[in-house]
Amino acid sequence: MKPILEVQGLTRIHGTECPSCLDMTGPEHNTNVCPACGSIVAAANVSFSLQPGEILGIMGESGSGKSTVVKTLYFDQAPTRGKACFRDDTRTHDLFELNSAEQRWLRNHRFGMVYQNPNLGLNFSISAGGNIAERLLMNDLNHYGDIRRRASELLTRTDVMVGRMDESPRQFSGGMQQRVQIAKALATRPPLLFLDEVTTGLDLSVQARILDLILEIQHELDTAMIVVTHDLGVIRLLASRTLVMKHGRVIESGLTDQILEDPQHAYTQQLVASTL
Amino acid sequence: MGYVAIKGGEKAIDGAADALEALRGGGQPSGPDPLSLDAIEHQLRLLTSRIMSEGGLYHPKLAALAIKQMQGDTLEAGFALRAYRSTRPRLLETPPQDTGQMRLIRRISSAFKDIPGGQMLGPTHDYALRLMRFELAEESPEPFRKMAAQFLQNAPTDTLPDSFPKVLDALRKEGLLPPKPAHRNPAFDITRDPLIFPVSRSAALATMARAETGSMLAIAYSNMRGYGDVHPTVAELRVGYLPVMLPHPVTGELTEAGEVLMTECEVIAMYEPDDTDTGKDAAPEFTLGYGACFGHNETKAISMAILDRALQKGMHDGPANASEDPEFVLMHIDGVDSMGFANHYKMPHYVTFQSDMDRLRATRSKHQERGQDQQEVSHESEL
Amino acid sequence: MNPNYKLPAAQDSYSFGFLDEFAKREIRRVILKAISIPGYQTPYASREMPMGRGFGTGGLQLTLAMIGPDDTLKVIDQGSDDSVNAVNLRKFAELTCPGVSTTESTADASLIQTRHRVPETALREDQVLNLQVPYPDPLVIVEPSEARRKVMHGEGDYARLLTKLYEDLVQFDEITISHRYPTRVNGHYVIDPSPIPRYDVPRLHQAKALMLFGAGREKKIYAVPPYTDAEPLVFDDIPFRTENFHTADGKRRPCARCGATDSFLDELNLETGGKAWQCSDTDYCNRQLAAANDREVTP
Numbered sequence: 001m002k003p004i005l006e007v008q009g010l011t012r013i014h015g016t017e018c019p020s021c022l023d024m025t026g027p028e029h030n031t032n033v034c035p036a037c038g039s040i041v042a043a044a045n046v047s048f049s050l051q052p053g054e055i056l057g058i059m060g061e062s063g064s065g066k067s068t069v070v071k072t073l074y075f076d077q078a079p080t081r082g083k084a085c086f087r088d089d090t091r092t093h094d095l096f097e098l099n100s101a102e103q104r105w106l107r108n109h110r111f112g113m114v115y116q117n118p119n120l121g122l123n124f125s126i127s128a129g130g131n132i133a134e135r136l137l138m139n140d141l142n143h144y145g146d147i148r149r150r151a152s153e154l155l156t157r158t159d160v161m162v163g164r165m166d167e168s169p170r171q172f173s174g175g176m177q178q179r180v181q182i183a184k185a186l187a188t189r190p191p192l193l194f195l196d197e198v199t200t201g202l203d204l205s206v207q208a209r210i211l212d213l214i215l216e217i218q219h220e221l222d223t224a225m226i227v228v229t230h231d232l233g234v235i236r237l238l239a240s241r242t243l244v245m246k247h248g249r250v251i252e253s254g255l256t257d258q259i260l261e262d263p264q265h266a267y268t269q270q271l272v273a274s275t276l
Numbered sequence: 277m278g279y280v281a282i283k284g285g286e287k288a289i290d291g292a293a294d295a296l297e298a299l300r301g302g303g304q305p306s307g308p309d310p311l312s313l314d315a316i317e318h319q320l321r322l323l324t325s326r327i328m329s330e331g332g333l334y335h336p337k338l339a340a341l342a343i344k345q346m347q348g349d350t351l352e353a354g355f356a357l358r359a360y361r362s363t364r365p366r367l368l369e370t371p372p373q374d375t376g377q378m379r380l381i382r383r384i385s386s387a388f389k390d391i392p393g394g395q396m397l398g399p400t401h402d403y404a405l406r407l408m409r410f411e412l413a414e415e416s417p418e419p420f421r422k423m424a425a426q427f428l429q430n431a432p433t434d435t436l437p438d439s440f441p442k443v444l445d446a447l448r449k450e451g452l453l454p455p456k457p458a459h460r461n462p463a464f465d466i467t468r469d470p471l472i473f474p475v476s477r478s479a480a481l482a483t484m485a486r487a488e489t490g491s492m493l494a495i496a497y498s499n500m501r502g503y504g505d506v507h508p509t510v511a512e513l514r515v516g517y518l519p520v521m522l523p524h525p526v527t528g529e530l531t532e533a534g535e536v537l538m539t540e541c542e543v544i545a546m547y548e549p550d551d552t553d554t555g556k557d558a559a560p561e562f563t564l565g566y567g568a569c570f571g572h573n574e575t576k577a578i579s580m581a582i583l584d585r586a587l588q589k590g591m592h593d594g595p596a597n598a599s600e601d602p603e604f605v606l607m608h609i610d611g612v613d614s615m616g617f618a619n620h621y622k623m624p625h626y627v628t629f630q631s632d633m634d635r636l637r638a639t640r641s642k643h644q645e646r647g648q649d650q651q652e653v654s655h656e657s658e659l
Numbered sequence: 660m661n662p663n664y665k666l667p668a669a670q671d672s673y674s675f676g677f678l679d680e681f682a683k684r685e686i687r688r689v690i691l692k693a694i695s696i697p698g699y700q701t702p703y704a705s706r707e708m709p710m711g712r713g714f715g716t717g718g719l720q721l722t723l724a725m726i727g728p729d730d731t732l733k734v735i736d737q738g739s740d741d742s743v744n745a746v747n748l749r750k751f752a753e754l755t756c757p758g759v760s761t762t763e764s765t766a767d768a769s770l771i772q773t774r775h776r777v778p779e780t781a782l783r784e785d786q787v788l789n790l791q792v793p794y795p796d797p798l799v800i801v802e803p804s805e806a807r808r809k810v811m812h813g814e815g816d817y818a819r820l821l822t823k824l825y826e827d828l829v830q831f832d833e834i835t836i837s838h839r840y841p842t843r844v845n846g847h848y849v850i851d852p853s854p855i856p857r858y859d860v861p862r863l864h865q866a867k868a869l870m871l872f873g874a875g876r877e878k879k880i881y882a883v884p885p886y887t888d889a890e891p892l893v894f895d896d897i898p899f900r901t902e903n904f905h906t907a908d909g910k911r912r913p914c915a916r917c918g919a920t921d922s923f924l925d926e927l928n929l930e931t932g933g934k935a936w937q938c939s940d941t942d943y944c945n946r947q948l949a950a951a952n953d954r955e956v957t958p
Binding site: 313358 | 664666673674677678679680681682685702703704705706707708709711712713714716736737738739741742743744745746747750775776793804805806809831832833835836837838839854855856857858876878900902903923924925926939
C-alpha cells in the first residue's frame with residue numbers, strides 16, 4: 001500500500017537563518033535557539049510517512065517541535081523548507097507547492113484538525129450544529145434538512161447530546177467541546193486527521209472516553225491520524241508507530257511497542273522510566 | 277381615506293433652503309454685517325487651516341467661503357471644498373517637495389535642548405493661559421488693525437535664516453535612524469486610485485493628510501493611552517511656508533510656483549526588537565512616524581505621525597490593536613465619508629423598514645406556532 | 660496666496676455632469692470591468708459629490724459618468740419620484756447636465772437611478788438601472804476585514820454566510836435577512852443587491868436591462884449584466900420568501916389607491932388609527948389608476 005502522507009526534511013526556523021543554525025542546535029547542544037543568530041529552530045529535517053488508516057504518534061515535551069510539524073502540514077504555518085506529499089485517491093498533492101487557495105481547499109475538504117484549545121477549532125458565537133454545518137457547507141452540501149441530519153448523526157457518534165446541538169459550545173464542558181471539535185473535523189469524512197494534545201487538561205475519565213472514541217473512529221472510517229502529545233499513555237493507547245522529538249529533531253522513531261519496551265535514546269529512556 | 281399624499285418633496289427642499297439662509301442672515305434687520313472672507317481667512321486662520329487640510333485643497337479664499345456658507349460647520353465646509361475639488365482635472369503630478377526649504381514661523385524639538393538653528397516657539401497657544409480675555413468682547417478697530425504692524429516693527433529682522441536644517445538629518449548622520457531609502461516609489465494618489473488593502477505607506481499617509489482632525493486624534497489617543505505602544509518623542513514639529521516646486525511647462529525645470537502653509541511633525545519611537553528582519557548584524561535603530569498637513573494644525577500633524585508609526589508596526593507584525601490596523605484607521609478617519617453616512621440615516625427607509633416588519637412578523641408567528649409565547653396578539657386593524 | 664486674487668463671481672466652469680472628464684472616463688472604464696466580471700466589486704476612486712455620502716453619491720457617479728444630452732433620466736427613492744432625496748438628485752442632474760430631459764415615467768426613461776427599489780414596470784434592453792448602494796459587501800456580516808473578504812469572494816467561499824442562514828433557521832425557523840438579501844450572480848460572486856426588498860430580488864435574474872450598483876462611500880462598482888443569473892442565496896429545501904402582503908385569511912392585499920395586487924406595498928398608519936396599504940412605486944400606481952379610470956370612462 002502507498003503511504004497517504006510522505007514528509008521529507010521538514011524544517012521550520014523562526015528568525016533570520018544563519019549557516020550555523022542547524023549545526024549548533026538540537027538535543028546534543030541541548031537547545032533549539034541558535035547561539036550565532038538567535039533564530040529558533042522549531043523543527044529540523046523531520047521525515048516520516050503515514051499509511052492510510054494508520055495512527056502515528058509524535059511525542060515530546062513543549063518546545064520539541066511536535067506541534068510545529070502538524071501546524072505546517074495543516075497550513076497554519078509555512079515551513080522554511082521541506083516537502084510533503086499527500087496522496088488522495090489517485091492524485092498526489094505536493095503540499096508546500098500549492099497556492100494558498102489550493103491549500104485552503106485541502107484543509108476544508110480533505111483534512112481535519114482537533115486543537116488542544118477548542119477556541120481555535122470552534123466558533124463560539126454560533127451553535128454546535130452550526131459549527132458542523134459550516135464545514136458541510138464548505139463541501140457544497142446545500143440541503144438544510146440533510147445538514148441537520150448529518151450534524152446530529154455526527155454529534156450522536158461523538159456522544160454529544162443531540163438535544164444540545166443548537167446551543168453555543170461556549171456553554172459546554174471541556175470534554176464535550178473536544179467532542180464537538182472531533183465531530184466537526186470528521187464532518188467531511190477526511191482521510192487525514194491531525195490531533196494536537198486533544199486530551200491535555202481534561203479529567204482522566206473524560207480523557208479515556210475521548211481516546212476510545214478516537215480509536216473507534218479509526219476502526220470505522222479507516223482515518224489516518226497524526227497524534228501529537230506529551231503523554232506517553234496516549235501514545236501507548238493510540239499510536240502504532242511513534243516519533244520522539246526533542247529540540248526540533250526526531251531522536252527516535254519506530255513501532256510504539258518497541259520504543260516503549262526498548263528505548264534507544266537516553267532521553268526516551270528517561271521519559272519511559274519516569275512514567276513506569 | 278385610503279390615500280396618503282406623497283407629493284411635496286420639491287417644495288419642502290426649497291423651504292428648507294430658505295430657512296437655512298434666513299438663519300445665516302442672523303434673523304434681525306439690524307444685525308451685524310455679513311462676514312468678509314478676508315476676516316474669516318485671517319481672524320479664523322486655524323479654522324481655515326483645518327478646512328483646507330480636511331478638504332484636500334489649498335485655497336484659503338475658497339475655504340473661507342465654505343466656512344461662511346456652511347455657517348461654521350467644519351465637516352460641511354471641508355466637504356464642500358472636496359466636492360469642488362471633484363470638478364477640477366489634475367493637470368500635473370507634483371514631485372516630492374523638500375520641507376527643509378520651509379520658511380518657518382515655528383519649530384520645536386522635544387528630543388533635544390539644542391538643535392541646529394535653534395528652537396523657535398512662534399505663534400502657539402501651548403503656554404497661553406486659557407483665561408477668558410473679556411476685553412476682546414468689545415474690541416475697537418483701530419488698535420486691532422495696528423497689532424500686526426507693531427509686532428513686525430519690533431521683531432528682529434536679520435537674525436532669522438531663510439530655512440532651518442531638519443533635526444532628523446542630524447540623527448541620521450549619527451546612524452541612529454535608518455538612512456533615507458535610495459529608491460522612492462511614486463506617490464499613491466488617493467484622489468485617482470482606490471484604496472485596496474493591503475495599502476502602501478504612501479497611500480496611508482495621503483489618506484491621513486486629509487483626514488478629519490478629531491477622528492484621527494481619537495484613534496491616535498487610543499494608542500497613546502495604552503491600546504498600542506508607540507511611545508513617541510517629537511523630534512521636530514515645524515510650521516511654515518513651503519515653496520511649491522513644479523516643473524516649468526516649457527523647460528521642465530523645477531520652478532517655484534508659490535508657497536503653502538504647512539505643519540509637519542516627525543516623531544521618533546523606540547526601536548522594535550525584531551526577530552524576523554534584523555539579524556545580529558543590524559544595530560538597533562530608532563523608528564520614525566511622519567505627519568504633515570496643509571495649514572497650521574499641530575494636533576492633526578502629531579496624531580498623524582503617531583498613527584503612521586502605529587500603522588507601520590501593524591503592517592509589519594499584524595495589528596495588535598485598532599490603531600495599528602490599516603483598514604480600521606484609514607476607513608474611519610475621513611470626515612466626508614463618516615459624517616455623510618451618519619446623516620444619511622435621516623433619509624426615508626420606508627421600504628427596508630417594511631421588509632424588517634415582514635421578517636419580524638414572520639418570525640413572531642413561527643415563535644407562536646412553537647407554542648413558546650402565548651401572549652402574542654395582533655391588534656392590527658385594517659381599513 | 661496672491662493678495663489680488665478674487666474668487667469668480669458666478670457659478671461657472673462646472674463641466675457637463677459636474678465631474679471632470681478624466682473622472683468620468685475612469686468610472687466608465689470601471690463600469691466596463693464590472694460588467695465583464697458579473698458581481699465583482701470593482702474598486703474605484705470615488706469622488707466627493709456635493710451631497711452627503713450615503714445619499715446616493717455612488718449611484719450618482721454612475722449616472723453622471725454615463726449620461727449624455729440625449730438621455731432621459733428618472734430618479735426614484737423608495738419607489739417615489741417626489742421624495743426629498745429623489746428630487747434633490749434630479750435637480751442636481753438638471754443643473755449640471757444641460758439638455759438632458761427628466762421623467763417620472765419608468766417606460767420613458769433611458770437611465771433610472773434608484774434607491775431601495777427596482778421599478779414594478781419590467782425594464783427593457785435599452786434601459787440601465789443605477790442602484791445606490793450603502794454596503795457593497797454581503798460578507799461584512801461575517802467578516803469585518805475587507806482584505807480577508809476579498810479572498811473569500813475570489814474563492815467563492817460563502818460557507819460562513821450560509822452558516823448565518825443556517826443559524827437563523829435554527830433560531831427562528833425563518834431567515835431573518837429582510838432586505839439586502841445576498842444574491843449569487845452568474846454562479847460565482849455573491850453580491851449585496853443594495854437595500855431593495857426581497858420582493859425585488861427576482862427582478863435581477865435574467866433581466867433585460869443592465870443593472871449597475873454604485874457604492875460611493877465604500878468606493879465600489881458592480882454589475883448584474885443583462886440576461887445573467889442572479890439567485891438569492893438559499894438552501895435547496897428552504898424556499899426564498901418575499902415580503903408577505905396577505906391578510907390573516909390569506910387574501911392578497913390590494914393597493915388602497917389603485918387596486919393593484921401585484922406590487923410592493925407601503926404600510927401607512929392613518930390618522931384615524933387604522934392602516935392602509937399602497938403601492939411604493941408611485942409611477943406604477945399612477946399608471947394603474949389611469950388605466951382603471953380609462954376602463955370606467957370607456958366601458
